[in-house]
Amino acid sequence: MNFQLSPSDLLAPSKAVRSDVLLVLLRDGYEVLPERMAGLPGTIARAMQCGHWSPAAGKRLSLYLPDDAFASRVILLGIGQGKQQDIREALSKAVKELVSEDVRLAVYFAQDATIDQVRTAMLAVGGAGYVYSNTKPSAKGGLKKVVIGAPNANDCRTGFEEGRALLAGMGLAREWANRPANHATPTLLGKVAEEIARSGNEGHGDARFKCELLDEAKVRKLGMGAFLAVAKGSSEPLRFIVLQYHGADRKQAPLAFVGKGITFDSGGISIKPGAGMDEMKFDMSGAASVLGLFEALRHLRPAINVVGLIPACENMPSGEATKPGDVITSMSGQTIEVLNTDAEGRLILCDALTYAERFKPLAVVDIATLTGNCVMALGNLRSGLFSQHDELARAIEQAADESADLCWRMPMDDAYGKGLKSNFADMANIAGRTAGAISAAKFLERYTSAYPWAHLDIAGTAWDEGAAKGATGRPVPLLVRLVLNLAKTPVQFALPAPEGGKATARDTGKTGKPAARKPAAAKGKGAAAGKRG
Structure with a gap:
C-alpha cells in the first residue's frame, strides 16, 4: 500500500x-x-x-x-x-x-x-x-x-514517516502470522529474517543489521534442552534466529526482544481439542512481532542497539515427542518436569532468555501468545504486562499509551509461583488452573535474574477470531514506540540485586557483567495450563 x-x-x-x-x-x-x-x-x-x-x-x-x-x-x-x-x-x-x-x-x-x-x-x-x-x-x-x-x-512529516515504517512492520507481522503453518515454517521465518537484514544493509555504507540462524546441531551444542524437547516431536527442523541492529556505539547495551515462534501448536502429546486448532498457526505471533519490529527499524534507523531472538519450531505429537512427566534440562542448568506439553511456549522462551545474557542487555522484553488465561482476564483490548522492574514497566506502559497499542500491568507476587513446585525437578512447567497467566510469567522470571525483564502476553491481542479472523500486527506499534522513546531519551533500569549485594543500574550507554542467577529451589506438583502455552 x-x-x-x-x-x-x-x-x-x-x-x-x-x-x-x-x-x-x-x-x-x-x-x-x-x-x-x-x-x-x-x-x-x-x-x-x-x-x-x-x-x-x-x-x-x-x-x-x-x-x-x-x-x-x-x-x-x-x-x-x-x-x-x-x-x-x-x-x-x-x-x-x-x-x-x-x-x-x-x-x-x-x-x-x-x-x-x-x-x-x-x-x-x-x-x-x-x-x-x-x-x-x-x-x-x-x-x-x-x-x-x-x-x-x-x-x-515525522508522523508520516513513522506511520509508513509501522505499516511496513505491522504488514510483515500480519502477513506471516496469517500464513498457514505449511507456508510459514521455522525455515521460512529464518529466510525472512535474513532478507530483513540484507535489505537493511543494502544501499548503506555501514552494515547495521546482522542475522544469524542456528540449526539443531548448534542449539544442542548450546545446551538448549527445553527448546529441543518441544521441537523433537516435529519433522520440521527448528531454527533459532538471532537478529541484531546497531544504530548506536556498539559498546552500548542493546535492548533485546524475544519472540515466541511456535509455527504450529497442536499441544503435543497433551493434544488440543480439534475445534479452533487451525488458529494455532498464530502461535508464532510473538516471533512475527519481532520480525515486524526489525522491518520498521530498517526504515527508521534510530540511534539505539536492538537484539531480536526467535526460537522457532512446531509442537507436534509423535513417537519422539516429549511426554507428560518427562524431565528436561534447560540451557540455564535448571531442570523442568513437563506436566503438560501444551505449555510449550515457556519452554522455548526460557532457553532464549538464558541466551540473551550474552548480549549484556539494557533490558529484555519477551512477547508471546502464552496463555488462554490472559485472554479471559483482558480480552482482546489490552496485552498483559508482567514485570518486577518498575522503571521498565513504566517505559512499556508509556509506549503502549502513546501508540494506542494498549497493555495492562498484572501482579507478580512470589506466591503465584508456588504452584510450580515439583517433586522430581527444579520446577514444573505449569501450576494450578487459576492465575495461569501469572504463574507462566513466574516460570519465565526464573531465567531472567541477569537483567531487567518484562513479559508481554499477547494471546488476546495478536489475532481476531470469528468472521474477522486474522492477525492484527500487534504489538509492533508498542515495540517500535518503546525503541524510539529509549533512543531519544536513554533511561536507567535497575538490575536485580545479587544476594547480599546492592542493586546496580544499566542504561543505553553502560555495559557490565550479568548478575549471578539465583538457583531455583526444589518444588512440587502443578495442574492444567491455559490453551495457548
Whole structure:
C-alpha cells in the first residue's frame, strides 16, 4: 500500500490530489467564513446548518459532487476532539466498506493535524485496507494508493514517516502470522529474517543489521534442552534466529526482544481439542512481532542497539515427542518436569532468555501468545504486562499509551509461583488452573535474574477470531514506540540485586557483567495450563 503526504486545503481544490473517494476528517469547532461558502466548504457548512451532520465523533455523511470536482465521492467523518480512538474507529469503518473497490483514496484533515493524528490515520487505513492473498489467489480488493492530506502536512512529516515504517512492520507481522503453518515454517521465518537484514544493509555504507540462524546441531551444542524437547516431536527442523541492529556505539547495551515462534501448536502429546486448532498457526505471533519490529527499524534507523531472538519450531505429537512427566534440562542448568506439553511456549522462551545474557542487555522484553488465561482476564483490548522492574514497566506502559497499542500491568507476587513446585525437578512447567497467566510469567522470571525483564502476553491481542479472523500486527506499534522513546531519551533500569549485594543500574550507554542467577529451589506438583502455552 503506497502512501503519499500532501498539503491539502479544502478551500483550494485545485491544489488537491484527485481521488475516487475522499474521506474528510473534521473535529469539533470547524467553521467556514461567510465569504467562503462555495464548493466543498460551503456544502459542509450547509449540512451543519441544516442539522444533517456535525463533527461529533462517529457522525458520517456521504456527499456527491460534480464530475469536474477533485473527488467523485466525498464522505464526511466526525472525529470529535480528534482522539486516536475516534480517528481509528471512523476510518476503519469507512475503509472496510471500500476495500473491495479499486479506488484511489484520499484522507484529508480539514483542520491542522498533529503528528499522532496523521500516524493514527495511516494505521487505521492500512489496517482496514489489508487483504490477505498469499494462499488465496481469488482474494479481491485492497487499497493500492492512499493520499494523506492536512493543511500543515509539512509539519507532520515525522508522523508520516513513522506511520509508513509501522505499516511496513505491522504488514510483515500480519502477513506471516496469517500464513498457514505449511507456508510459514521455522525455515521460512529464518529466510525472512535474513532478507530483513540484507535489505537493511543494502544501499548503506555501514552494515547495521546482522542475522544469524542456528540449526539443531548448534542449539544442542548450546545446551538448549527445553527448546529441543518441544521441537523433537516435529519433522520440521527448528531454527533459532538471532537478529541484531546497531544504530548506536556498539559498546552500548542493546535492548533485546524475544519472540515466541511456535509455527504450529497442536499441544503435543497433551493434544488440543480439534475445534479452533487451525488458529494455532498464530502461535508464532510473538516471533512475527519481532520480525515486524526489525522491518520498521530498517526504515527508521534510530540511534539505539536492538537484539531480536526467535526460537522457532512446531509442537507436534509423535513417537519422539516429549511426554507428560518427562524431565528436561534447560540451557540455564535448571531442570523442568513437563506436566503438560501444551505449555510449550515457556519452554522455548526460557532457553532464549538464558541466551540473551550474552548480549549484556539494557533490558529484555519477551512477547508471546502464552496463555488462554490472559485472554479471559483482558480480552482482546489490552496485552498483559508482567514485570518486577518498575522503571521498565513504566517505559512499556508509556509506549503502549502513546501508540494506542494498549497493555495492562498484572501482579507478580512470589506466591503465584508456588504452584510450580515439583517433586522430581527444579520446577514444573505449569501450576494450578487459576492465575495461569501469572504463574507462566513466574516460570519465565526464573531465567531472567541477569537483567531487567518484562513479559508481554499477547494471546488476546495478536489475532481476531470469528468472521474477522486474522492477525492484527500487534504489538509492533508498542515495540517500535518503546525503541524510539529509549533512543531519544536513554533511561536507567535497575538490575536485580545479587544476594547480599546492592542493586546496580544499566542504561543505553553502560555495559557490565550479568548478575549471578539465583538457583531455583526444589518444588512440587502443578495442574492444567491455559490453551495457548
